[in-house]
Amino acid sequence: MARVDLNVPFAEKDQAKSLGARWDSLAKVWYVPSGVNAELFACWLPSANGSDPEHEPEFGIRSPHYFVLESATDCWKCSRLTRVFSFMLPEQHEQFEYAQDDDEDFALTSNPGYWVCHGYRGTMSSLHGLSRPVINQLRLHTECYKPAYSKTAGVTYYMNHCEHCAAKLGDFYMHSEPGGAFFPTSPTEASGMILHEVNERFDANGGVGYTTDDFMGYMQREGG
Ligand SMILES: [Zn+2]
Incomplete structure (x- = not known):
């Protein structure tokens, strides 16, 4: 599975890091490495503000x-x-x-x-x-x-x-x-x-x- 990029505000970087997010210093973006449950990072997913009714909702x-x-x-x-x-x-x-x-x-x-x-x-x-x-x-x-x-x-x-x-x-x-x-x-x-x-x-x-x-x-x- 490919990694998942996140939108992490600077003030929340330590929290994201403690959950297992990694920092890509070249792309300057936090991401969820493969093998880590992306649901824990739901509030930082780029799609957090929009949902497609044809797909399963982000929150159940x-x-x-x-x-x-x-x-x-x-x-x-x-x-x-x-x-x-x-x-x-x-x-x-x-x-x-x-x-x-x-x-x-x-x-x-x-x-x-x-x-x-x-x-x-x-x-x-x-x-x-x-x-x-x-x-x-x-x-x-x-x-x-x-x-x-x-x-x-x-x-x-x-x-x-x-x-x-x-x-x-x-x-x-x-x-x-x-x-x-x-x-x-x-x-x-x-x-x-x-x-x-x-x-x-x-x-x-x-x-x-x-x-x-x-x-x-x-x-x-x-x-x-
Ligand atoms: Zn105690």
């Missing part, structure tokens, strides 16, 4: 508005309480479903899939791509929710890090265990969470988790 999850979700957890390493973040998506969010491609008549010109709205609120996890405007909103709250490699999962995704000791705080416990930072099981647990409302479009790649009761009504609300 979208929403007309969203919430930056703030919670807290005890760090496994230093035992101190640290803020942790995710995103909550409203009922209107949509996921891109890929069309079956095992059909003999399937052609590159056919529609690759379609958008589906399931009508549930959801919490993002295993996040591995965010649009530039969403990153900008997230950075108003934290620098500690950022791409990192998970040995457990064997992939790189947006992971929370302890604000005190920088230890990695993986998604699994916080999202999948009842009582985890993003899995409230009572109004009391939910009352410690904060929803920062953002009236802008959301675009990302990752997973969306649903629960029968997310206790959203008990969470604190800010902004909007």
